[in-house]
Every structure is written in C-alpha cells, then in structure tokens.
Amino acid sequence: MRGQDEPTLVIRGATVIDGTGAAARPGTSIVVRGDRIEWLGPDGSPNVPRSPDVAIDAAGAAVIPGLIDAHVHLSSDPGAEGWRQRTEGALGEWLRGGVTGVRDMAGDARAIRPLAEAVDAGEVEGPKIDFTAIVAGPGFFVDPRARASSAGIEPGEAPWARAVEPGSDIEAIVEAAAATGATGVKAYALVDPELLARIATAAHRRGLKVWSHATVFPTRPSEAVSSGVDVLSHAGYLVWEGSPPTLEYTERGNGNYMGVPPDDRAVGAALEAMAANGTMLDATVALMARIVGRGDNGQLRADWTYEIVRRAHEAGVDVVAGTDFPAAPGSPPSIHEELAVLVEKVGLTPLDAIEAATRNGARAIGIEGDYGTIEPGKVANLVILDADPLTDIRNTTRIRAVIKDGEVVDPAR
Ligand SMILES: [Zn+2]
Structure with missing residues (x-):
C-alpha cells in the first residue's frame, strides 16, 4: 500500500526518544509516509520533504512511541x-x-x-x-x-x-x-x-x-x-x-x-x-x-x-x-x-x-516487527510531549498530540 502518492507528515525539531533504549536525539525530524515511518534524522537533511501534506513544528517537544x-x-x-x-x-x-x-x-x-x-x-x-x-x-x-x-x-x-x-x-x-x-x-x-x-x-x-x-x-x-x-x-x-x-x-x-x-x-x-x-x-x-x-x-x-x-x-x-x-x-x-x-x-x-x-x-x-519503536518501516504511532519525560516521567501526561497509523488524532471528541 505504500507509494509516493501517499500523504506525507513531517515532525521537525523534535527530541526523539525512540523506545529502543537509545539516548534521546534532539534536533530530529521524522518523516511519515502513509501509515509508516519512512525516515528520521537531523533537521535540515535533504531527506526531509519541503512541503509535506502535514507539517508539525515540535521544537521544545519530545516524541516517544505510542x-x-x-x-x-x-x-x-x-x-x-x-x-x-x-x-x-x-x-x-x-x-x-x-x-x-x-x-x-x-x-x-x-x-x-x-x-x-x-x-x-x-x-x-x-x-x-x-x-x-x-x-x-x-x-x-x-x-x-x-x-x-x-x-x-x-x-x-x-x-x-x-x-x-x-x-x-x-x-x-x-x-x-x-x-x-x-x-x-x-x-x-x-x-x-x-x-x-x-x-x-x-x-x-x-x-x-x-x-x-x-x-x-x-x-x-x-x-x-x-x-x-x-x-x-x-x-x-x-x-x-x-x-x-x-x-x-x-x-x-x-x-x-x-x-x-x-x-x-x-x-x-x-x-x-x-x-x-x-x-x-x-x-x-x-x-x-x-x-x-x-x-x-x-x-x-x-x-x-x-x-x-x-x-x-x-x-x-x-x-x-x-x-x-x-x-x-x-x-x-x-x-x-x-x-x-x-x-x-x-x-x-x-x-x-x-x-x-x-x-x-x-x-x-509479538508485534515488534511493526510497532513499539520509532524506526524506519514501523507504523507511525507517536506521542508528542510538551515536556521532557526523561527529566520527570510524569511528563508523559503532558500530551500535545497523538499520531496513530500516520494520522494526527483529533484532540477533541
Ligand atoms: Zn488481569
């Protein structure tokens, strides 16, 4: 189902905590195409599409897996x-x-x-x-x-x-x-x-x-x-x-x-x-x-x-x-x-x-092949936090946005 015509979503400026246990990576962009994470790496890389369908500025925010x-x-x-x-x-x-x-x-x-x-x-x-x-x-x-x-x-x-x-x-x-x-x-x-x-x-x-x-x-x-x-x-x-x-x-x-x-x-x-x-x-x-x-x-x-x-x-x-x-x-x-x-x-x-x-x-x-971490190829389930959960774990409740299957969840009901 993945293809170049699928919608793109880009999160820029994030501090990414990818769920693998690796150290947090500040200044990171995440590129999502369709429901999957396509790429992540330093902000400003040529791999980041300039005009995605959805752009999220996550400066000062942390991003963790869903x-x-x-x-x-x-x-x-x-x-x-x-x-x-x-x-x-x-x-x-x-x-x-x-x-x-x-x-x-x-x-x-x-x-x-x-x-x-x-x-x-x-x-x-x-x-x-x-x-x-x-x-x-x-x-x-x-x-x-x-x-x-x-x-x-x-x-x-x-x-x-x-x-x-x-x-x-x-x-x-x-x-x-x-x-x-x-x-x-x-x-x-x-x-x-x-x-x-x-x-x-x-x-x-x-x-x-x-x-x-x-x-x-x-x-x-x-x-x-x-x-x-x-x-x-x-x-x-x-x-x-x-x-x-x-x-x-x-x-x-x-x-x-x-x-x-x-x-x-x-x-x-x-x-x-x-x-x-x-x-x-x-x-x-x-x-x-x-x-x-x-x-x-x-x-x-x-x-x-x-x-x-x-x-x-x-x-x-x-x-x-x-x-x-x-x-x-x-x-x-x-x-x-x-x-x-x-x-x-x-x-x-x-x-x-x-x-x-x-x-x-x-x-x-048993779904680790598709879920659980922020890595290329995984389903884009992401939580954007307003504050760093590594300095205070209770910051996981300070949710700015949730993305499931590559789409931003409507915060209102
Ligand atoms: Zn039980």
Whole structure:
C-alpha cells in the first residue's frame, strides 16, 4: 500500500526518544509516509520533504512511541448495560491519552473481536487491540468472571475461556483458541507444568504467544518459564517460587512475603531463568501502589514487588508495562501511573520505563516487527510531549498530540 502518492507528515525539531533504549536525539525530524515511518534524522537533511501534506513544528517537544498497555480487561462482562458505548468511550480517552496499543488479558471474544476489528477499520477511535484466549483447570470455572465472559455457554467450554486437564485434546483446544482471533493463549490457574508445556508447544506452532500469571498453581514461576511461557504477569506472584505450591489459586495474593525475602535464592534463580529464556515480566506495579493500604500485608506485598521488579530488571529480564485497572473517566490512562511507579518506586530510569511501555509491550504481544519503536518501516504511532519525560516521567501526561497509523488524532471528541 505504500507509494509516493501517499500523504506525507513531517515532525521537525523534535527530541526523539525512540523506545529502543537509545539516548534521546534532539534536533530530529521524522518523516511519515502513509501509515509508516519512512525516515528520521537531523533537521535540515535533504531527506526531509519541503512541503509535506502535514507539517508539525515540535521544537521544545519530545516524541516517544505510542504507549502500549500490556494488561487490560475490556470485555470481562460485555453483557452489562451500556458496555459497548462505555468501552468505546474509554478507548477514545486512552488513545488521546497516548495509548496506541493494548493487550487484553481475558474477556469475551464475541465482544472484543468485533471491537478490535472496528478499531482496525477506523470505525471506532482507540488503540489497536490484541487479546487472549484463556485456559485453566476445570476448578477455575466456578469463578464469576469466567461465567460472565462466556454467558450462555457451559463454563469451561467457550473457545476463549476453556477448561483443560491432562486428558484434554490440547491441539483442538489451541486450534479453537486461534480461531477466536486471539493473539495469545493465557494460562490462568490449575495447570500443571507438563500440561502447560503441551499448551505452549501447540500455541507456538500456530504462531500464538503464550502468557500466564507468574504462577499458575501448582506450576511455579520457574516451571512456567521452562514450560515455554513468553510473558509472566504480576511480579508479586514470583514469591510462589519460594513457597510450597498450592492448588488454591484464590490464595494467589497471599504469598509468603514475610518468609520469602526478595533476595531468596530460589526466586533469584527464577529471575535468572527468565533472563536466560527471554521470558518477559508484565510487572503490574501500579496495582501494588493501590493496595498499599489494604489488608495486613498490602505494604509488604507492594514493597516486595517493587524490589523484585528492580532485581528482575538488573538480572536482564525485560520488564513490560501493564496496568490491569482502568483509570477513572476523565483522568489520564493508567499506563502513566504504571510508568511513574516503575521509576519512582521500582527505580527504573525514565528511559527504561518508556522502553517497557513501548518496545517491550510490542514484543510481549509479538508485534515488534511493526510497532513499539520509532524506526524506519514501523507504523507511525507517536506521542508528542510538551515536556521532557526523561527529566520527570510524569511528563508523559503532558500530551500535545497523538499520531496513530500516520494520522494526527483529533484532540477533541
Ligand atoms: Zn488481569
């Protein structure tokens, strides 16, 4: 579809933070043709068209890749009154808040697929949606969330929320999961390591990603890694590496944070295994910042989680920015809060945090060939900021303009 007759957009004078982890480049022009980045380099280069269709003066501004929230739930209960309208409203706010991609981590494929397709077709304004099909042991399907996302179908029988056990026809189940349009399969609970490995092999063969919680009960974090999971969610669950495995997945938040310190040898070995296997960590730290005041162990669990994410990053694990909660309507998308916690509590540099929400998010989804960084050939998803996010990560909320698929997003509704 690319050609010389496609519209050109040029951003001049920008300080570009490209999402690869490279240092910021001031005095940079970005040339976009159609929906792709064609070139970027020094202002004034002969490669910059003199009269593009759209010219943006970004002097004094920073440009980052469109943000990716790698952990959202859009369609947990699509049967609820006004769901589609409310969700479309949120998607528009997220996009204008700088989010150009999301990974939806469990919901009703009958609702999310048409929504994802409507976004792709330009009928709904919002981030590109990739979504998952979940698998779990039969014991999970009494969970009201599993029931709400497969209303009208016997719990555990929907192809996007499927019960699995050792005797299941895994090939057929993964085939059906792929047919829902999902990008990945997510193992949720009550899957043993051997079964998880069979699921991962079948999924990878079909080009699907494999995602799971950091423990899948009884599967420990390190066993999820060796079973072939690509991305582990919720860093706090890494505590289960140092505790006896349990079959009570509802106890997942009550790990032994007191008895298993972040420098526990088994947990450290699990982090090293993640780094060696290229397993990514969807940390969800802002969620922890929110539970601090809750229950007896809120503060302990939050501090443990921050420390384990810091150690994971230090060990060479790629951290992914995901939120798992929606912001209140009218406030910036919660990915900005995740970025702030990654810097202020965990101790990542702003550059690393931005990489977590851009390049690493795209890699977690498996779309890094087209998305996640500002490089020639990539889809032009860009956020222009009025202030430098490297001096204060909270400047990611100071959005001047968002560009998605090469087009400037209308700031008003
Ligand atoms: Zn979630």
